Amino acid sequence: MHLTPSLARRTVALAATVTTAALSLAACGGAGGDSSAGHGGHGGNAGSITASAPASAAASASAEQQRHNAADVDFAQGMVPHHRQAVEMAGLAPERAESAEVKELAEQIKKAQDPEISTLSGWLTSWGETVPAAGAADHSTHGGADGMMSAEDMERLEQASGTAFDTAFMELMIEHHEGAVAMAEAEQTDGVHAPAKKMAADIIRSQSAEIARMKRLLGTD
CATH class of the missing domain: 1.20.5 (Single alpha-helices involved in coiled-coils or other helix-helix interfaces)
Structure with missing residues (x-):
């Protein structure tokens, strides 16, 4: 087509x-x-x-x-030598104390505060701050501050034994704990580092309970 x-x-x-x-x-x-x-x-x-x-x-x-501030640094730098001294005092109890309760209390103190020393030192290192050196400075230059024992107090404790040690240990440790509680309360008020504030709360709770226990053993509560 x-x-x-x-x-x-x-x-x-x-x-x-x-x-x-x-x-x-x-x-x-x-x-x-x-x-x-x-x-x-x-x-x-x-x-x-x-x-x-x-x-x-x-x-x-x-x-x-x-996150931290100057109060957190002061708390850590103050509590490291404070704890070291408490551990040193507690270390005297196994051979010198007579009371089983005092020996138990000393072991409890050492078990709680030894790890806290490591934690506090770790914070200071991570913040670029100085970790207090161990040694005589843990008491010889701090006697009377925040409940710290003087060198004379420590010598007196080292020379005591039996019930005399028990009494001296508890009297000195009450004063020592009261200083720690005051330091922890300052951290609770002024610090900003959450883990440090939590540790401070733990210190207030545990050491206040130990103070009450020691006062009861001494008959001074």
């Missing part, structure tokens, strides 16, 4: 229109695919943000753990 010239022109035009429409649809499909990939990309970015969130939270928590 032969087409007239006008019909042939219309057929060619229609074919061109169909081809153009098909190409447009293909382009839209491609754009849709790209858009989908783009959303996938956004999803990937959201995943990265989500993945980084725990790291950011951990960093914030770490920074909060390191």
